[in-house]
Amino acid sequence: MKTENKQRTIAKEVTLKGVGLHTGENVTMTFMPALENHGFAFKRVDLEGEPIIEADANYVVNTQRGTNLEKNGVKIQTSEHVLAALIGMDIDNVLIKLDAPEPPIMDGSSKFFVEALEEAGIVEQEQEREVYVVKDVITYKDEATGSEITVIPSDEYQVTTMVDFGTKVLGTQNATLEHISDFKTEISNARTFSFLHELEMLLEHGLIKGGDLNNAIVYVDKEISESTMKKLEKAFDKKKLSVKPNGILDNLTLHQPNEAARHKLLDVIGDLALSGTRIQGKVIANKPGHFVNTQFAKKLKKIVKQERRNYVPEVNLHAKPIKDITAIMEMLPHRPPFLLVDKILELSEQHVIGMKNVTMNEPFFVGHFPGAPVMPGVLQLEAMAQTGGILVLSTVPDPENYLTYLLKIDNVRYKQQVVPGDSLIFKLDLMTPIRRGLCQMQARAYANGKLVSEAEIMAQIVKVKGE
The missing domain is CATH 3.30.230.20 (lpxc deacetylase, domain 1)
Incomplete structure (x- = not known):
């Protein structure tokens, strides 16, 4: 694409x-x-x-x-x-x-x-x-x-x-x-066009009721009996029909x-x-x-x-981010160890791309398969939801006065394991326009050039303080 x-x-x-x-x-x-x-x-x-x-x-x-x-x-x-x-x-x-x-x-x-x-x-x-x-x-x-x-x-x-x-x-x-x-x-x-033998069948079955000789070219591919010609004249409300030398019924002229x-x-x-x-x-x-x-x-x-x-988004992981971790914390109330997005790489009215570097130091690895560490799927969802929070909060002038609540998750699929050393790329696209703080997004996470998880996420922003 x-x-x-x-x-x-x-x-x-x-x-x-x-x-x-x-x-x-x-x-x-x-x-x-x-x-x-x-x-x-x-x-x-x-x-x-x-x-x-x-x-x-x-x-x-x-x-x-x-x-x-x-x-x-x-x-x-x-x-x-x-x-x-x-x-x-x-x-x-x-x-x-x-x-x-x-x-x-x-x-x-x-x-x-x-x-x-x-x-x-x-x-x-x-x-x-x-x-x-x-x-x-x-x-x-x-x-x-x-x-x-x-x-x-x-x-x-x-x-x-x-x-x-x-x-x-x-x-x-x-x-x-x-x-x-x-x-x-x-x-x-x-x-559009039709052959005479098709036309006869269509008329018998009560079709082409709106047809006339100005909206369909009729190619005469067989001999026309006098009785058939009378039926056609009646169907097309014409007093007289004829077959032209080029094999077309009546006087319709081909454009090409x-x-x-x-x-x-x-x-x-x-x-x-x-x-x-x-x-x-x-x-x-x-x-x-x-x-x-x-x-x-x-x-x-x-x-x-x-x-x-x-489709893996093409992003430069080394370019200066749109929002670094400090700017993210100014918008989101989450804090380590539950802040699961490190950078925002792209942000428009319709989409957001964020990333997280998964390291062995993640606190969840202590108890989640410590012998073979795999990032929990629910935390991948949370990371995508936090990234989507940036998208919806960017629509208000004072995001620090809002909280983002997750309302619904549909069609969740996990495709690949996420392990220490992976750089996770999150891409969220609006599925419908944001209305009354409600936001429905298609969320996908990628690592090593492959889709690792996806879901449809619905969230809502709610003002909690300020004027």
Whole structure:
């Protein structure tokens, strides 16, 4: 992982209206600014409690005719075009409010979403963006279909799609996006498409209720009988339909000869947004589809989570600390032998890094495995909590007048033993903004280049004296 640039959100809310492609329901969708580290999430304002569904690969329940999410029984259908626009516009944090289960299809592309986001304006935030740097080849293959997605090292996020539909009207096509900054001009207007044989089946099953010939390209891959043509004319509310020489139904003009491959590329970008991380690497997608895309996103999410947990902060142990032991004692009420952090090496509004040199002189070694000294896990937790105390106390002007109380510890894991001679590095990151003195932090301790322990810690600061 690396940090680069600042996270971005939109400057103000912006609303679009339309119909859902498959539901045919009228829908109002509003892009809302969101806090740092929020990511992308959908909010169903038409349901009781206005439940939120995060854009997370683990919530994918169905990939038939789109990427569909479900959390606690609440659904979002066809999320990929909206997510592709957000990634394509280099945005990190947005809440998407909907009064129906499906975003508006618009013209079947991401074009109108991109225009709306531009209208809202894009602003930088304080927190730096985390980017997953691909160092090794990662692949997922669907053996049943032969679809395969691979990501390889690259200097930036790039995507190539290779599609082969096996039909005369639409055969092999490729599309490549070299720079994400070109998404708007190169990819965003590529519309969704369907083959005639699929269209007939979808109509029979009552799907694509919101479809018309302005939001989906229909490739005619078979002879159309007169009765089928009448059904299509009725479904699309058209008096007369025809097949053009290029094999497309009615008079819709392609934006580019490889518009289908470009739309598949758009889908890949939208689906991979569900991994929850920015990617520095080149994605090569052979015969991509929503199933293989989202399976790859799940695999990538797991890899990123593991790497993030094992990521050792790069700090100079010999540099002058932000706070030495004297400054720490001015903030914390703890004193030796129960003061378990020696230095603060980094401190921001969102994180803190501290350290402790573990020596044979620690008083706890007298009774804790004296023949084979190991630092007790509970004291590692205490050391991390004290380091986190510095983070939360730094938010008030008079920290000496506050005490920090530990409220809750979750998901504690011990990975490696800590022994005399180890230099422990503690890194704590805010999980949610500090409110009313309550602070929830992800805490990790490292030694010898490895993760030794981790936990989620909730603490509260309480004023005990002073004005």
